[in-house]
Amino acid sequence: MGYAFGVDAVDDKMLPFRPGRQTIIVGRPGHGKTTLLSYVTANICKQLVTRNIENKMVIAFTWEQYVEELAATIASVPGATMGEIERGESNQHAIEQMGIKLIRMPLWMIGYSYELQDYVVKGPDNQQRKLPRLTPQVIADAVNWISEEYGIQPAAMTFDYLQEMTIDGSIEKRQQVDAAAHVTKEMALRFGAPSIVAAQARREVDDYKFKTPQLGDCQWSSVGEQISDTVLGTWMPYVSLGKGQLDVMGVQYDITPNMLVLRMNKQRGGIPRATWLLHVNHQTLAMSDYTDADDLF
Numbered sequence: 001m002g003y004a005f006g007v008d009a010v011d012d013k014m015l016p017f018r019p020g021r022q023t024i025i026v027g028r029p030g031h032g033k034t035t036l037l038s039y040v041t042a043n044i045c046k047q048l049v050t051r052n053i054e055n056k057m058v059i060a061f062t063w064e065q066y067v068e069e070l071a072a073t074i075a076s077v078p079g080a081t082m083g084e085i086e087r088g089e090s091n092q093h094a095i096e097q098m099g100i101k102l103i104r105m106p107l108w109m110i111g112y113s114y115e116l117q118d119y120v121v122k123g124p125d126n127q128q129r130k131l132p133r134l135t136p137q138v139i140a141d142a143v144n145w146i147s148e149e150y151g152i153q154p155a156a157m158t159f160d161y162l163q164e165m166t167i168d169g170s171i172e173k174r175q176q177v178d179a180a181a182h183v184t185k186e187m188a189l190r191f192g193a194p195s196i197v198a199a200q201a202r203r204e205v206d207d208y209k210f211k212t213p214q215l216g217d218c219q220w221s222s223v224g225e226q227i228s229d230t231v232l233g234t235w236m237p238y239v240s241l242g243k244g245q246l247d248v249m250g251v252q253y254d255i256t257p258n259m260l261v262l263r264m265n266k267q268r269g270g271i272p273r274a275t276w277l278l279h280v281n282h283q284t285l286a287m288s289d290y291t292d293a294d295d296l297f
Contacts, residue, residue: 003156003194006043009289013274014230014264017044017156017194021268022185024162024197024224026213027234028205032260032280033198034064034160036234039285040196041158042074045105048155053106056155059146061139062111063164070109070160074285075102081283106155110134110142135166136183143191154193159184161198162224174220181224199224201233211235212263212275231266248277258282259290 002016017023017040027033044058062070072082079094111134113119120128132138146152159165163173165180181197188195201213202220213233218224225231237246238257245252246259253259260278264271277290 003044003047005040006046007276007278007287007289010262010276010278013271015267015270017196019192019194020189021229022188022195022197022227023230023232024181024199024218024228025232025234026199026201026218026225028201028203028211028213030239031201031211031236032234033200035280035282035285036232036260036262037158037160037196037198038070038073039280039287041107041156042105042285044156045107048106049104053155055151056153057106057108057146058156058158059108059110059143059154060158060160061134062109062160063134063166064160065111066114067109067111068114070111071102072098074107075099075105076283076285077101078283083283108146108152110139133166135168136180137168140183140187140190143187154191156194156196157184157187157191159195159197161200162218163200163220177219177221178223181221181227185227197224197228206240210261211237211240212261213265214263215265225266228266229268230264233263233265235261235263237261248275253277253290260287 002018004011004016005014025033025036041058041060048056060070072085075098076082077094077097080090080098084090119131122128143154162180163177167176167179184195184197200219201217205211205213205217212235215225215231216222237255237259241255244255246255258279260280262276262278264274266272279288279290
């Protein structure tokens, strides 16, 4: 009933993503939280295929980018990575391969679409309306509709990211973020699937010597960390420090653009704290223990 992270060193200490549980990934801008969330999304899709689990899909919600961009990130192939597409350097064959890969993934993406900005829907009253804003009620209704219309249940739900979730009403930002954290946790319980939520870290993290967010560093709210079952912090040392070496427990590691520090600050029902040094391929979303990074080449 659970889904592994997909890196042995992490899975040795972190519990699987299980129904009803919420994991929050906290990071500063540009420090890997969206990359990590995209990796988890793709990896759970892969596990669904490998385990031959039918009538279940990962449902990925995004408020940060168009769904077309999310698709290009998750299903990228050589010759059609996100960077190659943005620079106009992709080729038609690679684009077609990406499309085939995406179709075969048990994945449903919900967010704003560049292609469908002016799409008009007709309601039960025959009135035409543009697509609605992504409020908590709309996203919950969307999951219900997918289930009723296609017989598909969510295997997991990913949310990118917490502070961008649109909440109805004129409440202040802190209350909005608190409410969004409750919504994602409630959806995990209601739909019997894990929620994995990316969240922005507060600016003070930039002043830490070891700049991986800790418990209490979620911007605007502490509720997400309180009600989530697992709290992770991400840090890309190259973004903060550039080239050099990183001292981890007395061991020196060369800093590269592919180095990701992942820190577990809380885990309900398991080891409460752990830190991992990972190697991430930003184009293919492959991850491994940093000491085994040569295996990726």
